[in-house]
Structures are given as C-alpha cells and as structure tokens.
Amino acid sequence: MRISKPITLFTKDLSFYHSLLRSCVHGDNSSSPVTIFRDLLRSSLIPNHFTMSILLQASSASLSPHNHASVGSLSLVHTHLKKSGIDRFVYVKTSLLDLYMKMGFVATAGKLFDEMPERDTVAWNAIICGYSRNGCELGAWHHFVVMLQQGFLPSATTLASLLPFCGQCGFVSQGRSVHCIASKSGLELDSQVKNALISFYSKCTELGSAEVLFTEMKDKSTVSWNTMIGAYSQSGFQKEAITVFKNMFESRSVEISPVTVINLLSAHVSYEPLHSLVVKTGMVNDNSVITSLVCAYSRCGCLDSAERLYASATQDSIVGLTSIVSSYAEKGDMDVVVSYFSKMRHMCMRIDAVALVGILHGCKSSSHIDIGTSLHGYVIKSGLCTQTLVVNGLITMYSKFDDIETVLFLFETLHETPLISWNSVISGCTQSGKASTAFEIFHQMSLSDGPVPDAVTIASLLAGCSQLLYLHLGKKLHGYIIRNSFGSEKFVCTALIDMYTKCGNAELAERVFNSIEAPCTATWNSMISGYSLSGLHSRALSCYLQMREQGLKPDRITFLGILAACTHGGLVDEGREYFREMIKEFGISPSLQHYALMVGLLGRECLFSEALCLIWEMDEKPDSAVWGSLLSACILNREIEIGEYVAKKMFMLDYRNGGLYVLMSNLYATEEMWEDVSRVRRMMKDNGYDGYLGVSQTL
Structure with missing residues (x-):
C-alpha cells in the first residue's frame, strides 16, 4: 500500500512575511510587527535588508513612545540588525534612526546618525525632522546648515518642520533664509511649505507677506484656509478672519474642519452662529470644538449655555471646566467655584497651575479668606507651591486680604524671582495701603541686580507716591517713564495723572493728560476725579462734557468723580441730573458709594427729606458709609433730630464703629449739649474706644 505525502497548501516564504508586515504598515493587521518578525525567525527563513526595512516601517506605525514593551521590541530589532550586518544599508539605518526619533530617543538617534559612514538626502531630512518633532530646534537648525554645506537638498517636509521654530523663537532672518531656499529649489510651490511660510510670517507680525503667499496659492486646501484664518486670529484681526472664512465657505471646494471653528473662536468671533454651524456640519461630537465653544460662552458670561454644552460633551475636559470655574471666580461667586472644585477633585x-490661579482670582475680599486658605493648603499638598505662577496668584490673593505678612513670606519662598513676582508684591503692598513697604521691596529689587522695572512696576510705585504724597519721587518716576518710552502705555499715564492730582499739582496732571493722543475712559476718569479732589469742580464737569464729545461712554468710576465734584461744589441740581443720567441713559446701577455721595450732597444743602427718601428707595441695604455721609451733613447743619435717627441706624449696623461715637459727640457739641456729649464719651469708654476721645476733642 502506497502512503501519499500531506499536501502543502502554500509555503511561508519571505514574500509572505513581507505581505504581513506591509498590512501592519497600512493598519490592516492587528498583529504586532515584532510578533510576525519572531515567527519569521523561528522558521528556517533568513530576513534580508528589504525585510528589515518593512519591519521598521511597520514598527513606526505600531510602537508607542516611552512604552516599556515598545522599548523592548525596538531593542530586539536593533540587536538583530547589528548581528546580521544589515544596518550597513543607509536606508535601513535611516529607518531605524527615524523610529528612534518617533519613540523619543533623540540621543540614540543622533548617535546612529553620527555613526553612518554615508548619508543620503533621506537620512539628513530624517534627522532634521526628528529633532524638530522632539522640540530640539537648535539641533535641527545646526544639521540643516551642515546639510546645505555638504550639498544636499532639503525636502518640503524638512523646510516645513523648521519654520515653526523660526516663528516662535523670533529667528526671523533664519525663516526668511528658509523662504529663499524654498524659492530657489522650487519647493515654495509645495502647499505644505507655503502653509508653513504663511504661519511663520503671521507669527512674526508680517501679515502682508502671509497675505501675498496666500493669494498666490492656486489650489487652496482646508489646511491653507485654516492657516490664514489662524494667522488673522492670532494677530487679533477679527474682521479679516471672518472675511477669509466667508470666502472659504463660498468657494465650496473645501470642507470646514474643527480647526476652522477653533481658529474663529480664538479670534473672539460671535459664538452663536458658529455653534449653529457646528450643529449643521455634524461637529458636535468633536471634543476640541465643544471645549472651544464652552470657553467662548464662559468668556462672554453665558455660563448657563457653557454648562449645558459641557454636559453634552462625550468626555470631560479640564480646559472647558477650568474656563467655567474661572468665569464664576471672576464674578466672585465662590460658592459655585468651591462646588466645581470639589467635583474636579472627585x-x-x-488641577493645573492655570486652573488654580483662575480660582484664586475669585477670592476678592476678606469674606473669602477661609476659601483662600483652604486653596493654599491644596497648593501645598499638590506640590503646586513650587510653581511661580501659583505663588504669584497666592500673593495677589493675600494682598486683597491685606495680609502683607503672608505676602512677604510667600515671596521669600520663591526659588526664582522674575519681574512678575516683584510686581505682584509691590502692587499688593500698594493696594493694601502699605506703600512704604512697597518702596522697601523696590529698593531690594534694585540692590539684588534683579530684573529691570517695567511699566507695571512704575505704575504701582506711582500709586504708592499718591498714598504717601511723595511728589518729588513721583517726578523722578516721571523722568524714568520718559527715558524708557513708557509714556505710550495709557495705564502708566493714568497712574501719573492720579499721582499729580493727589499730590496737589493739577497743572502737571493736565500736561500729562494733554500729551496723550487718545485718552481712554480710565484716563478721563483719573482727570475728572483729580479735578474733583482738588476742589476744581467746574473743570471736572467740563472734562466730563469733553469726554462725552469724544464719543466715550462713562462708567461707574466716571460718575463717582462727577458726583464728588457736585458734592464739593454744592451743585445739587447738577448732581440730581447726573445721577438720573447714570441710571436712565447709561443703565448703570448706583453702588453704595454713589448713594453715599448723593445723600451727602442733599444733606449738605439741608434737603434731609429728599436724602432720606433716596435712602429708603435704595435697592440694597444702606451701609455705614451712606448713613455716615448723612450724619456728617447733620453735624454741618446742626440737625440734631435727624442726626440722632441716623446715629441709631448706624449703631444697629455696627455698634463697634468708633467713628460713629466721634460724629455723635461732635453733633451734640455744636449745640452745646454737654450732658449728651459726656454720655457719648462714657459709651465710647465702655466699648473700649478710649483712643477716639482725643479725636473727638479736637474736632
């Protein structure tokens, strides 16, 4: 009987394994390329240089950077290449080099390149692109220069990888050199290079060059349109970004992508039409788009919409949630902030430094001190206390609490003290009324060979001069401003005007004001308040009318200055008119300060009934400042009956207010009611305000 041999359906030769590895390159095979390679080694087949080239390509598509399993697989491949001697082939070693770069092993890749006896254009392009991709731009640029010196030509990908570095690091001349090389080699026509050039010129604020390149493009891809929209968005040209988008939309030759929407939102384009577009184009499932829309809604204060949109997202986003929390913090709604903070922790x-600083900014008054100290505890536990950005946020927060001792302690804990940290402390001390301490810190900064003061430093020091009435030092700072060309900064000029007016020199304040080409509302406010403080109420009102003629809209601070001028000048009719104008014409709700000024104005002119009616009609509960302004008017006009009524109101608000007893004592003294004066002084003594007795005797 004859036994037949088993029939072999096919023989596993090298071409079979090559086919399997190619399927891994294209993502058609779920098996690991290294597993296939091990199977090949177990057979009697010997891999050749072609096998290894395909294996490296397949590994490049499947291995994960800095993954232990991937590192082991790469080591196995590299070892076999060395043993077999196949690594002598330039294109095989180039593939290995490229794979090491993609895995993040820059030093190993660089060593492989240095060991290559011969290099071709592909190898040079691989090392340059690899350095760029891993953030080693200087290494990329060095190899690019050597490559050109040795007569090799760059590829379009190489040039495109170099240009972002030139734009970000301010290497404008190097970027222009790349443009020249692209023009000479004909690579300027490549869309990848052209898009990179447009992006480069926009980052260098040379939008004219970017526009020319974009206009010259015949076949504009979605990337090209997005690059130009992004260029305008990053430069703050909203109208131009919208125009390019409209042209893109009307061309119908390209599709609008998530990047298009994100770029437009970064330009602060109206979010509602874009939201509709997102829904129509089916991008509602793109988390990057949803996150950008959430940030846009939060930025505009539409927090209900932002929260609903965030809830509809398929995955949580720290960026979107941070935007919502920061907006609530900006509004001072710390209860909601704390709730969200707990949710984020759960x-x-x-929670990164940016998110935490946004939350810290919400702690705006001493009522938030418990929340602030709890956040400080989290900063220490999470290790964020080593980050300068967070420490600066804490310094700003404690400045608002008037806790300068903690501010100075935090400043001393900093390992590095950049200018922003010095500015935070100086500004914090000034805002807390500790101008002398601010000048001491500035003196330390000068002696420590620290950073050079900038416009923010000078503005804070000018505020300190205003507090201490240091006119001489203020003039020196004015000279520093002129020498360093800080005069173009409007906030510096505003601080300068404020300093001169508070130091009693309205003439110099006027000179500074007149030197400003187009004063903003804050600068006009400073001038109006300065005139008011100097008793020049007519000039204050005239300044307000000039401001209105310039087309500027007054704000709350403007009307504080105007009402103060009316109060000092006894201009009741004008005060009534401006108070009405603030509410009716500009829709500004009066603050307690506005009411205090208006009540004081009416009281000084003996219009007590009208003043009381105004208080009773207030939307919010009057504070001691409102009642105090009326009580001061009662003392001025010797109005005992109403004065006693007002004093009772103030006593109910805060019986510990020492100033109340002083005012009442003075009110009785004006009418020589000495028994009542003695009674008030006994109350002061009983409540522990002996120190105020000397004050009441001198008034």
Missing part, C-alpha cells in the same frame, strides 16, 4: 482631574 473626578480625579489634575
């Missing part, structure tokens, strides 16, 4: 989200 979801195990890593």
